Amino acid sequence: xxxxxxRRVLTMAVTLIFISLLIFIVIKLPPGDYITNQIDxxxxxxxxxxxxxxxxxxxxxxxxxxxxxxxxAWIGILPGHDGYSGLLQGNCxxxxxxxxxxxxxxxxxxxxxxxxxxxxxxxxxxxSIPIAIYSATHKNSVGAHTVTxxxxxxxxxxxxxxxxxxxxxxxRWFGISIGGLYDPKYANEAWSLNKLGSxxxxxxxxxxxxxxxxxxxxxxxxxxxxxxxxxxxxxVTAKAKGLPPGKALLKYPFRIAMNPFVADIGNLLPSIVSGxxxxxxxxxxxxxxxxxxxxxxxxxxxxxxxxxxxxxxxxVTGMFIADLALAVLDPRIRLGGGK
Numbered sequence: 383x384x385x386x387x388x389r390r391v392l393t394m395a396v397t398l399i400f401i402s403l404l405i406f407i408v409i410k411l412p413p414g415d416y417i418t419n420q421i422d423x424x425x426x427x428x429x430x431x432x433x434x435x436x437x438x439x440x441x442x443x444x445x446x447x448x449x450x451x452x453x454x455a456w457i458g459i460l461p462g463h464d465g466y467s468g469l470l471q472g473n474c475x476x477x478x479x480x481x482x483x484x485x486x487x488x489x490x491x492x493x494x495x496x497x498x499x500x501x502x503x504x505x506x507x508x509x510s511i512p513i514a515i516y517s518a519t520h521k522n523s524v525g526a527h528t529v530t531x532x533x534x535x536x537x538x539x540x541x542x543x544x545x546x547x548x549x550x551x552x553x554r555w556f557g558i559s560i561g562g563l564y565d566p567k568y569a570n571e572a573w574s575l576n577k578l579g580s581x582x583x584x585x586x587x588x589x590x591x592x593x594x595x596x597x598x599x600x601x602x603x604x605x606x607x608x609x610x611x612x613x614x615x616x617x618v619t620a621k622a623k624g625l626p627p628g629k630a631l632l633k634y635p636f637r638i639a640m641n642p643f644v645a646d647i648g649n650l651l652p653s654i655v656s657g658x659x660x661x662x663x664x665x666x667x668x669x670x671x672x673x674x675x676x677x678x679x680x681x682x683x684x685x686x687x688x689x690x691x692x693x694x695x696x697x698v699t700g701m702f703i704a705d706l707a708l709a710v711l712d713p714r715i716r717l718g719g720g721k
Contacts, residue, residue: 390705394698399457401694402469402687409683409690415445416478416681421660443476456684469691475684479676484688488673494563495669499654501585502593506650510597514604518612518630529601535610536598542660545591549665552587560587561666588665592658596650604639611635648702651696 414422417440424436440446442454454460456475458468468475474484504559517526564580571577611617612635620630659671670689677686 390702394702397698398691398694402457402691404454405687405690405694406456406683407449409678409681409686410449410452412681413489415440415683417443417445419681443478456687469688474688477677477682477685479680479682484685486666487685488670488689491668491670491673494667495655495671498563498585498588498592498658498667498669499651501589501655502596502658503650505589505593505708506597506600509593510600510604514608515600515631515636517601518605518608521609533598533601536594539594540543541591541595541658541665544594545556545587545661545664548587548591548661560584563588563667588658588661591665592661596654600643604643607639607642608635611639644707645704646699647707649676651700652693655693655696 417436421436444452447455447600454468458470458473460468477484477487478480480487483539517529520526527546549560563584564577566585568580612631613645614635617630617635620634621627625633656672658667658669659675661667662669662671663675670692674689675685676682677689
């Protein structure tokens with residue numbers, strides 16, 4: 383088991399290195415960069431003095447170097463500009479647009495992003511699993527058909543459209559503002575019980591909006607898997623031997639039906655982060671989604687690269703957790719090899 387964990391950690395590190403190279407190359411594919419865009423705007427405004435300063439910034443931040451050299455400096459395997467140390471030394475780079483270190487710009491946003499997405503994952507499983515079990519064990523009932531119908535609506539409704547509808551109607555009918563993650567008066571205050579309470583109350587709507595589509599999809603897939611497992615011989619044999627219905631359901635077919643969803647944890651985490659970007663903009667959520675969209679628009683390469691690498695880290699970490707959870711869930715899986 384220990385050898386397996388160490389091997390997977392090494393594989394994760396190598397995977398992240400290749401992903402970081404791919405991310406940096408893709409970010410650099412569009413013509414120009416942040417400084418080039420600034421120079422074009424200054425030239426359009428006729429500010430020739432500022433153009434010289436912008437050109438100086440290009441040399442200062444090493445943007446005049448080849449792409450692979452810039453990547454090496456960003457990672458930290460090559461010397462950077464003005465003594466800059468890269469990611470391997472704990473330096474996330476400097477955001478051109480904000481004029482601050484990337485870690486300072488997105489530090490609090492990363493924490494809030496993790497909180498929001500963990501709550502979304504908990505919401506998805508707490509809601510979808512009981513509903514899927516009910517609809518699978520009560521096939522062709524009115525409740526099962528109702529759940530199926532609601533699942534279609536959940537899959538067909540864009541998250542950002544639902545966010546806009548809730549934002550408008552809750553304010554119009556009840557005078558409730560659901561934008562942001564806490565009341566504006568707590569924006570610049572230190573964390574306290576009141577601010578935490580405001581955060582928890584504002585999290586309800588974003589969690590439901592972001593998790594609705596994934597919940598509807600999980601209900602349909604888990605129901606289909608359960609129906610397939612319930613018709614197999616081992617389930618019929620367990621019932622014939624007098625095993626209680628609840629135990630016969632949860633101990634055998636449910637565990638097998640959950641395998642694909644546990645294995646999909648690695649894809650669920652980044653998909654929620656990337657899929658919630660527009661919802662975060664609509665609801666004014668201070669997560670990394672809006673920062674990523676703006677960084678890609680302005681070609682702020684170090685900010686965009688760090689956020690994308692963070693999402694990649696969530697992916698490989700989620701897959702690692704999924705592998706360990708599968709071994710616990712399904713005794714047929716052996717991580718360490720052997721008989």
